[in-house]
Amino acid sequence: MTQxxxxxxxxxxxRTVRAEILKMLTEAGxxxxxxxxxxxxxxxxxxxxxxxxNPKDPAWKERDRFVLSxxxxxxxxxxxxxxxxxxxxxxxxxxxxxxxxxxxxxCSKLLPGVEISxxxxxxxxxxxNGMAMGLKMDGLNSRVYCLLGDGETQEGQVWEAAMSASHxxxxxxxxxIDNNGLQIDGHCCDVMALEPIVGKWAAFGxxxxxxxxxxxxxxxxxxxEAETVKKKPTAIVARTVKGKGVSFFxxxxxxxxxxxxxxxxEKALGELEDIDNG
Amino acid sequence: MGERxxxxxxxxxxxxxxxxxxxxxxxxxxxxxxxLDADLSGSTKTGAFAKAFPGRFYNMGISEQDLIxxxxxxxxxxxxxxxxxxxxxxxxxxxxxxxxxIAYSHLNVKLVATHSGITVAEDGASHQAIEDIALMRxxxxxxxxxxxxxxxxxxxIAAIADYCGPVxxxxxxxxxxxxxxxxxxxxxxxxxxxxxxxxxxxxxxGIMVDVALKAMGILKNEGVDxxxxxxxxxxxxxxxxxxxxxxxxxxxxxxxxxxxxGGLGGAVCEFLSENYPVPVKKIxxxxxxxxxxxxxxLMKLYGLTADNIVKTIKEALxx
Numbered sequence: 001m002t003q004x005x006x007x008x009x010x011x012x013x014x015r016t017v018r019a020e021i022l023k024m025l026t027e028a029g030x031x032x033x034x035x036x037x038x039x040x041x042x043x044x045x046x047x048x049x050x051x052x053x054n055p056k057d058p059a060w061k062e063r064d065r066f067v068l069s070x071x072x073x074x075x076x077x078x079x080x081x082x083x084x085x086x087x088x089x090x091x092x093x094x095x096x097x098x099x100x101x102x103x104x105x106x107c108s109k110l111l112p113g114v115e116i117s118x119x120x121x122x123x124x125x126x127x128x129n130g131m132a133m134g135l136k137m138d139g140l141n142s143r144v145y146c147l148l149g150d151g152e153t154q155e156g157q158v159w160e161a162a163m164s165a166s167h168x169x170x171x172x173x174x175x176x177i178d179n180n181g182l183q184i185d186g187h188c189c190d191v192m193a194l195e196p197i198v199g200k201w202a203a204f205g206x207x208x209x210x211x212x213x214x215x216x217x218x219x220x221x222x223x224x225e226a227e228t229v230k231k232k233p234t235a236i237v238a239r240t241v242k243g244k245g246v247s248f249f250x251x252x253x254x255x256x257x258x259x260x261x262x263x264x265x266e267k268a269l270g271e272l273e274d275i276d277n278g
Numbered sequence: 279m280g281e282r283x284x285x286x287x288x289x290x291x292x293x294x295x296x297x298x299x300x301x302x303x304x305x306x307x308x309x310x311x312x313x314l315d316a317d318l319s320g321s322t323k324t325g326a327f328a329k330a331f332p333g334r335f336y337n338m339g340i341s342e343q344d345l346i347x348x349x350x351x352x353x354x355x356x357x358x359x360x361x362x363x364x365x366x367x368x369x370x371x372x373x374x375x376x377x378x379x380i381a382y383s384h385l386n387v388k389l390v391a392t393h394s395g396i397t398v399a400e401d402g403a404s405h406q407a408i409e410d411i412a413l414m415r416x417x418x419x420x421x422x423x424x425x426x427x428x429x430x431x432x433x434x435i436a437a438i439a440d441y442c443g444p445v446x447x448x449x450x451x452x453x454x455x456x457x458x459x460x461x462x463x464x465x466x467x468x469x470x471x472x473x474x475x476x477x478x479x480x481x482x483x484g485i486m487v488d489v490a491l492k493a494m495g496i497l498k499n500e501g502v503d504x505x506x507x508x509x510x511x512x513x514x515x516x517x518x519x520x521x522x523x524x525x526x527x528x529x530x531x532x533x534x535x536x537x538x539x540g541g542l543g544g545a546v547c548e549f550l551s552e553n554y555p556v557p558v559k560k561i562x563x564x565x566x567x568x569x570x571x572x573x574x575x576l577m578k579l580y581g582l583t584a585d586n587i588v589k590t591i592k593e594a595l596x597x
Contacts (some may be wrong), residue, residue, distance in 0.1 A: 061356075107384050116354060121379040126344045127379060129353020130359075133336065137312075138355065157375070160344035168336070 069124020
């Protein structure tokens with residue numbers, strides 16, 4: 001599909017993505033708001049600028065792959081897929097309902113465009129590594145992007161995979177850590193401290209880029225830089241704000257797994273529109 | 279009843295050795311075959327494939343969860359991954375990865391584990407998988423196969439390569455006698471019936487097929503007509519074969535080198551209780567962990583012997 005590098009348009013697209021996430025979550029009445037919003041700029045940059053993919057042919061062999069290791073951000077993935085044209089946008093209203101291909105956490109058997117089912121944390125990077133290995137074996141220069149939550153990196157398997165990507169010099173893989181600093185039980189630093197995040201990935205042999213995950217220019221630049229790194233995998237540590245884009249959700253632990261009320265939705269959509277109009 | 283290949287000079291071979299040879303053959307035929315191991319390639323016998331096809335072998339180190347996820351990712355690019363380590367680690371340590379990534383998404387990954395059951399022997403309970411069949415059988419989409427000897431193992435590996443979907447294959451460490459007839463042809467979900475007994479029928483899997491055949495011989499000499507079925511595919515179970523055996527004799531004995539909970543015995547009971555209830559006696563590990571010792575002594579200690587099968591059948595027939 002045609003990708004845009006117009007930063008203004010990408011920023012506007014990120015707001016549209018956020019609006020759709022909020023609408024579908026309000027309709028569903030359950031789901032993960034905070035972590036979907038925190039990674040919205042990153043996923044917008046991937047699906048509408050960086051990634052080579054074809055919504056008309058989801059199995060296109062030469063496509064770049066996206067693995068949503070933090071599967072609870074399913075509303076974000078579904079929105080990116082719908083707005084890309086993988087399926088009709090009206091399907092977003094069926095999130096979490098009986099018979100819907102939009103399961104609470106992504107299911108690859110049900111929805112085209114979802115590369116692999118996720119939801120149990122810590123498993124995506126291993127899968128992404130396997131894809132990266134397979135693509136290299138086939139001589140394809142497709143890239144694999146894997147989005148992880150920061151809290152998710154408390155899972156030991158993430159570090160097994162971090163070791164493997166480095167050992168096998170998988171320079172076609174790019175892990176992006178959505179470092180919003182919060183997890184269900186509170187601040188990551190109180191639940192199980194993660195810092196130094198950059199130091200950890202660097203120690204595992206990764207090229208690390210530390211950015212503001214809401215600065216669209218920085219996100220695009222980091223993804224560009226990752227493509228130039230050879231013989232080692234790249235980790236982008238994206239400093240983000242949970243609930244980003246809606247003032248009264250931002251930085252609130254509570255909105256990890258709580259959806260907006262209809263009043264909150266109206267107010268939130270108003271905030272997003274104000275930016276567009278202003 | 280076909281002749282056992284042993285009588286024509288077949289040699290004892292460990293199922294893991296047959297796996298190593300089968301992988302090598304498969305690797306020559308198919309470029310899409312990739313093999314992953316977790317630092318046990320010498321023991322699981324994937325090492326021969328690694329040597330022959332270094333570009334298609336990945337040693338993941340001692341990290342079973344990553345092993346499974348990586349195999350899943352490779353399958354998503356069209357490869358045919360075989361992921362191997364010891365049964366206790368493959369199905370236990372990485373169970374949730376198998377559930378979430380392999381089974382739920384119906385990935386074409388072959389999980390071939392060695393060192394199952396108590397015949398791991400001296401290493402003791404920590405290394406003796408006695409619950410792996412149960413752990414794999416409970417997963418939707420999963421096929422579970424327990425080959426009885428080297429000949430069957432080779433056929434199983436060839437068959438699962440042509441089948442698209444997740445499969446768990448349970449192999450052993452020790453050399454085992456050849457039990458399959460020369461004209462045997464394995465197909466997934468199809469049991470092999472050696473003989474249908476009028477008094478009792480033994481449904482066995484893995485190394486217990488040989489033990490069951492010995493029991494059948496002893497019973498025959500004592501005037502008891504017992505049959506034996508090799509139920510090498512435990513899921514999907516060959517329901518027709520079980521039903522025929524139950525109708526023929528009215529007494530079923532299951533025999534497995536696995537816990538009597540959740541394995542072959544469990545599968546047979548689940549089917550019969552709903553379809554044709556007859557008494558079932560389960561020979562297996564009786565809800566306890568194993569221990570260190572020589573294989574043959576452990577088999578005796580846990581009652582995995584022809585004598586125990588004979589005794590069990592005779593006692594049940596008295597009632």
